[in-house]
Amino acid sequence: MSSSPIVPGRRQPTPQEFREMQASAEFGELRSKFRSFAFPMSVAFFVWYILYVLVATFASDWMGTPVFGAINIGVLFGIAQFITTFAITYIYILYANKNLEPLQTSIRQKMEG
Template identity: 65%
Template structure:
């Protein structure tokens, strides 16, 4: 089954989503780390209500994690799960 065209297509569909999304999130995280390291004074700038840019950036890290998870679930339900079910059905006969 590993060499079958259906499995190769499933891997391709998964990779088309996961690699670009992982790279985008990694770049966003590195930007956060670089800004926190090299612009610490700016990150400590108050923006009101007891918040500063550092807190906002940190909360945005959580928000993007949840957003990526939600996007992946939607993508998986439409693109990955039907292919997985077809492969499972074929293997179980």
């Protein structure tokens, strides 16, 4: 079992302080903002991935349709999966920097002093 490193100059909060912060409105707001982004985005990406798998399974002839050269619709769908993953990551970074980081910083300052 490892513990987090103690950083000089930072106060180590007590277990009671952690429980109190977890029950606070400020932490509830942070949790709510995170969930309001993460859950819908996760569901949307999962649906998009399942669509890809289902189309590849049940419409494989269509997925094999050449678009140009050796590139077919299936390859383009596969590339789109990667592009979607990078786009979601980028969107999350923007969202977190604007909506989550200020709350996290405030909570950290209150907890560590």
